[in-house]
Amino acid sequence: MRRDDPMTAVGQRADAALRLHMLLKARLVREHMSAFYETIERPLAPVVAAMEDAGVKVDRAALAELSRDFALRIAELERTIWRDVGSEFNIGSPKQLGDVLFEKLQLPGGKKGKTGAYGTDAGILETLAPLHPVPAQVLEWRQLTKLKSTYADALGQEIDSQTGRVHTSFALAATATGRLSSSEPNIQNIPIRTEEGRKIRHAFVAEPGHLLLSADYSQIELRLAAHVADVAELKQAFQAGHDIHALTASEVFGVPLDRMDPQTRRRAKAINFGIIYGISAFGLGNQIGVPQGEAAAFIRAYFERFPGIRAYMEKIKAEARSAGFVETIFGRKCFIPGIRDANPMRRAGAERQAINAPLQGSAADIIKRAMGRLPAALTAAGLKACMLLQVHDELLFETPEDEVEATARLVKEVMETACAPRCELSVPLVVETGWARSWDEAH
DNA sequence: ACTATCACG
């Protein structure tokens, strides 16, 4: 474009967008991704735009009260920690904390990382907790400062003073697997796992006369693993609605189902997570607190019971090596850049990505497909529900109180049949729904 | 700008 071209700035932008469109469309055709794009991605854009525009109501006063409560408890913990250490220091400085724990208090632990700093993350502090009161106090201090700074304070600043709502930005093409991401503020990492954290989630509420409806896929990635690896026993367990972690525990550890204990089931659950992540003995051992050798034995036992899973992992790694990418059930390509790396460690990391990406990515395809269909389905049913948020395997709606049950039934149906008719699964998808005035109670 | 940490699925 010449500088003296009479075209306006707006016209130049439109021209650039048109050229970019032609370029990208040609690439979609060349790579046979047009149908995928038109089915999954393009219908999603207006849906996500409407979600961003709608926002979600957050109780500013509740967050402010939490902030004050957290501040008091943080200050008290700070005094206790300083007293037990015998000096004042910045607890939020990993450097100073490392010096305190491993030099001043002489707790056992080593340097690590290329920076030569002491590690002080939650796993390490948990290991040290039986030896001294300070590590557990620091863990609680960290939890409360996280909740205060990231959620009670920063999230509170994002609330629109007119509407009382927060409006996130969803990125549709930011991740390697096809998931959405959320930022400014990120509403895909709102606390839920601890009682204190749930107090934050409790501040996400419905307008008067309305309810928040949550619908989430149950164990979707594990179901997809059973499907793509074609493991008869796992598929049957999902078809029968059995407890999959208990079944895994029974098979791997030889404990009869009617005598299953929580500890054994918890280990099996960690193994199942490991399968989705592209399991390693180090990672599993670290997660469940057993030596790497013991974890390796668990993995061997698992593969003996479910040889189809191992076969699938070998197949998908070979596919990634030859093509440089793996595919989801709807045909999305997930590129695996390090798969031919000469460095064994980096290559192993890429192999875990190759195992995980089709599972995480297929789950992303499925929920995107459901999201693309839901607005029209709701309208056709005469329901006024508004889709607000997506958190990877969960959708959150705001509905008039008297429509919530009908909406829940419709949403569940659309989500559970999201694969049809293009790619039928050999395992059922199950969606659980719940509703309440607040997001935490809707679960 | 980078690192460590931690919130979520």
Added chain:
DNA sequence: ACGTACGTGATAGTA
């Protein structure tokens, strides 16, 4: 011997 669980984003400290 090495040193890793998969995918994100926000905050505070460090340099």
